[in-house]
Amino acid sequence: MAKKGKKEAGKRAIEIVNRKAKFEYQFVSELEVGIMLTGTEIKSIRMGEANLKEAYCLFVRGELFIKNMYIAEYKYGTHNNHEVRRDRKLLLKKVELKKFERKVKEKGFTIVPYKLFISDRGFAKLHIALATGKKQYDKRATIKDRENKRDLDRIKKEHG
Numbered sequence: 001m002a003k004k005g006k007k008e009a010g011k012r013a014i015e016i017v018n019r020k021a022k023f024e025y026q027f028v029s030e031l032e033v034g035i036m037l038t039g040t041e042i043k044s045i046r047m048g049e050a051n052l053k054e055a056y057c058l059f060v061r062g063e064l065f066i067k068n069m070y071i072a073e074y075k076y077g078t079h080n081n082h083e084v085r086r087d088r089k090l091l092l093k094k095v096e097l098k099k100f101e102r103k104v105k106e107k108g109f110t111i112v113p114y115k116l117f118i119s120d121r122g123f124a125k126l127h128i129a130l131a132t133g134k135k136q137y138d139k140r141a142t143i144k145d146r147e148n149k150r151d152l153d154r155i156k157k158e159h160g
Contacts, residue, residue: 014045016116018052023142025112025131031100034091035066035116035124040074040082045124047074050116057090057111057128059101064090066113066126090126100130108132 037045044050049072057066065087073081092100103109115127134142 014048014116014118016045016048016050016052018055018112018114020053021112021114021129021131023139024134025110025129026134026138027112027114027129027131028103028109030114030127030129031092031096033064033126033128035126036089036091037071037124038082040077040080041071041088042124043074043076044071044082045116046118052113052116055113057113059104060087062097062101064092064097064100064111066090069113069116090128103130 051070053070055066055069057064059065067087068085069088070085071082073084100111104111110131110133112129112131113126114129117125117127119125
């Protein structure tokens with residue numbers, strides 16, 4: 001019996017990233033958490049039909065929820081299909097939950113959903129980050145660094 005690698009031959013890894021999050025926020029710490037989903041939601045995610053662009057995390061009665069995350073309706077679903085932007089509970093350990101809740105109550109911290117992916121075991125996982133908002137000058141510095149790196153890479157490629 002042959003061993004299966006991380007990715008099987010015909011399958012592609014599902015990874016949905018909120019690219020704007022790294023630009024808008026300074027990540028302090030990151031955490032990988034599970035999400036409570038229905039059957040049609042996980043099927044849509046496996047087809048790559050999800051978006052984290054407008055999603056955010058919020059504490060409700062001591063539990064962490066992701067709000068406004070878009071998961072497209074499953075096209076082969078019946079009348080039991082899920083709501084596209086419903087609130088979904090995030091699954092993490094109590095110690096981590098309390099730590100994040102304490103930090104969010106401090107001034108300036110927020111929890112940002114960064115990356116949605118399917119784990120090796122087939123579960124949907126979400127990378128969340130405890131973050132602070134970047135100031136305008138920090139954003140300009142990020143753009144400047146990115147452009148400098150691009151110029152350096154271009155020069156290396158020409159003379160390489």
